[in-house]
Amino acid sequence: xxxxxxxxxxxxxxxxxxxxxxxxxxxxxxxxxxxxxxxxxxxxxxxxxxxxxxxxxxxxxxxxxxxxxxxxxxxxxxxxxxxxxxxxxxxxxxxxxxxxxxxxxxxxxxxxxxxxxxxxxxxxxxxxxxxxxxxxxxxxxxxxxxxxxxxxxxxxxxxxxxxxxxxxxxxxxxxxxxxxxxxxxxxxxxxxxxxxxxxxxxxxxxxxxxxxxxxxxxxxxxxxxxxxxxxxxxxxxxxxxxxxxxxxxxxxxxxxxxxxxxxxxxxxxxxxxxxxxxxxxxxxxxxxxxxxxxxxxxxxxxxxxxxxxxxxxxxxxxxxxxxxxxxxxxxxxxxxxxxxxxxxxxxxxxxxxxxxxxxxxxxxxxxxxxxxxxxxxxxxxxxxxxxxxxxxxxxxxxxxxxxxxxxxxxxxxxxxxxxxxx
Ligand code: AMP
Ligand code: GLY
Numbered sequence: 001x002x003x004x005x006x007x008x009x010x011x012x013x014x015x016x017x018x019x020x021x022x023x024x025x026x027x028x029x030x031x032x033x034x035x036x037x038x039x040x041x042x043x044x045x046x047x048x049x050x051x052x053x054x055x056x057x058x059x060x061x062x063x064x065x066x067x068x069x070x071x072x073x074x075x076x077x078x079x080x081x082x083x084x085x086x087x088x089x090x091x092x093x094x095x096x097x098x099x100x101x102x103x104x105x106x107x108x109x110x111x112x113x114x115x116x117x118x119x120x121x122x123x124x125x126x127x128x129x130x131x132x133x134x135x136x137x138x139x140x141x142x143x144x145x146x147x148x149x150x151x152x153x154x155x156x157x158x159x160x161x162x163x164x165x166x167x168x169x170x171x172x173x174x175x176x177x178x179x180x181x182x183x184x185x186x187x188x189x190x191x192x193x194x195x196x197x198x199x200x201x202x203x204x205x206x207x208x209x210x211x212x213x214x215x216x217x218x219x220x221x222x223x224x225x226x227x228x229x230x231x232x233x234x235x236x237x238x239x240x241x242x243x244x245x246x247x248x249x250x251x252x253x254x255x256x257x258x259x260x261x262x263x264x265x266x267x268x269x270x271x272x273x274x275x276x277x278x279x280x281x282x283x284x285x286x287x288x289x290x291x292x293x294x295x296x297x298x299x300x301x302x303x304x305x306x307x308x309x310x311x312x313x314x315x316x317x318x319x320x321x322x323x324x325x326x327x328x329x330x331x332x333x334x335x336x337x338x339x340x341x342x343x344x345x346x347x348x349x350x351x352x353x354x355x356x357x358x359x360x361x362x363x364x365x366x367x368x369x370x371x372x373x374x375x376x377x378x379x380x381x382x383x384x385x386x387x388x389x390x391x392x393x394x395x396x397x398x399x400x401x402x403x404x405x406x407x408x409x410x411x412x413x414x415x416x417x418x419x420x421x422x
Contacts, residue, residue: 002027004058006048007069008034010365010383011291014298015067016040018305035374036364051078058087067309071147071288075101090309092287096265099285103183104145106285113257115250116281120185126170129182133162139187144169146178150226155187190276193234194293198308199269203317204251208300208324209234210293216340218415225340226380229416230331231391232296236275245280266312295363295383296329330394330417331385332402337409339379347376347408354404359397360386376407391417
């Protein structure tokens with residue numbers, strides 16, 4: 001079987017690492033990939049957003065299954081185009097990817113179907129949005145409607161901050177068309193957790209819970225990033241009774257809402273949750289695997305991933321029941337100095353050979369092979385991922401390995417998995 005994975009992050013390396021365990025897979029391509037994927041598959045220099053180029057490649061190579069990592073090609077309709085060409089592909093169509101690509105669409109859907117979420121208003125006029133925030137209570141959350149690389153969410157402490165956010169998004173268009181519409185919502189408090197569930201149109205299959213660490217610096221300080229590290233389980237104690245609430249309050253109305261509105265969603269649904277004192281609420285929906293959540297989830301998945309992805313595409317998720325490793329996993333991201341701001345690329349990375357602990361896998365993200373060297377090539381560079389009998393053991397293994405790897409400007413958080421909830 002010939003596989004094509006689209007993307008170049010730690011998520012794609014982790015998916016490839018897991019999929020390669022299946023002997024049915026004989027040929028594997030990653031577009032565009034990174035130095036890590038290049039050791040396990042053939043990297044193809046086609047960008048993830050170049051849908052025409054990817055389609056042509058998949059047709060020429062007679063790819064049997066394509067798996068899409070990032071959000072942009074999904075929102076741009078890569079799945080629709082591959083399906084029209086008769087190719088098998090994992091991910092939601094553009095219409096279904098709107099759950100991530102349009103926050104107002106996701107909020108309206110949740111309101112229509114009674115899925116718990118922060119109260120919100122949507123605005124397409126900056127004047128009306130400004131009038132609204134002048135008489136609102138603070139803090140207040142201002143969100144660009146579209147995809148904004150995780151930077152489109154501003155937690156405003158005052159009307160002044162909210163007005164600045166509205167001006168930047170709606171008038172100065174710092175996020176382009178993504179900020180022409182804004183969603184303004186109530187500020188919620190509580191610990192956050194990442195859920196992942198495969199959706200085949202009718203059934204869902206919930207993965208173990210995970211927790212991201214979005215801020216750049218220890219103690220949840222600094223700017224929001226794509227994620228500086230993850231743990232699974234989340235440490236929030238997603239018990240049987242919490243799972244029952246998630247089932248009845250989120251997944252059942254989500255699936256029946258899809259049926260009512262004739263939306264065909266097949267792929268990964270990744271709700272970002274906040275556990276408030278009134279129960280779990282959805283902060284956002286993503287329509288893809290999380291990064292770096294996928295790194296810890298793939299370390300914990302015992303069963304075959306290919307079987308799960310195929311069952312999703314074939315509408316047969318009710319026939320699979322994967323096994324998960326009971327042991328906790330920790331992923332510590334090594335980032336380039338300055339991330340999430342401007343960074344320098346091309347710094348040689350050394351010390352991979354010193355990571356010998358069999359419980360540790362180093363997933364590559366922003367890395368590139370240049371002759372004999374592996375050099376940095378992005379904000380998030382590596383995801384050092386460890387299993388342990390306890391969370392503490394996994395943390396120690398991940399940090400011991402993270403300390404073996406060096407590159408100029410290396411930046412990491414030291415508190416991934418320290419369970420302190422505000
Ligand atoms: P989102 O991209 O919508 O998940 O937002 C990114 C981050 O902003 C979340 O992980 C939260 O930490 C924070 N956030 C988003 N919406 C809210 C909200 N309504 N109340 C409090 N924090 C929020
Ligand atoms: N780690 C958060 C995300 O993938 O959106």
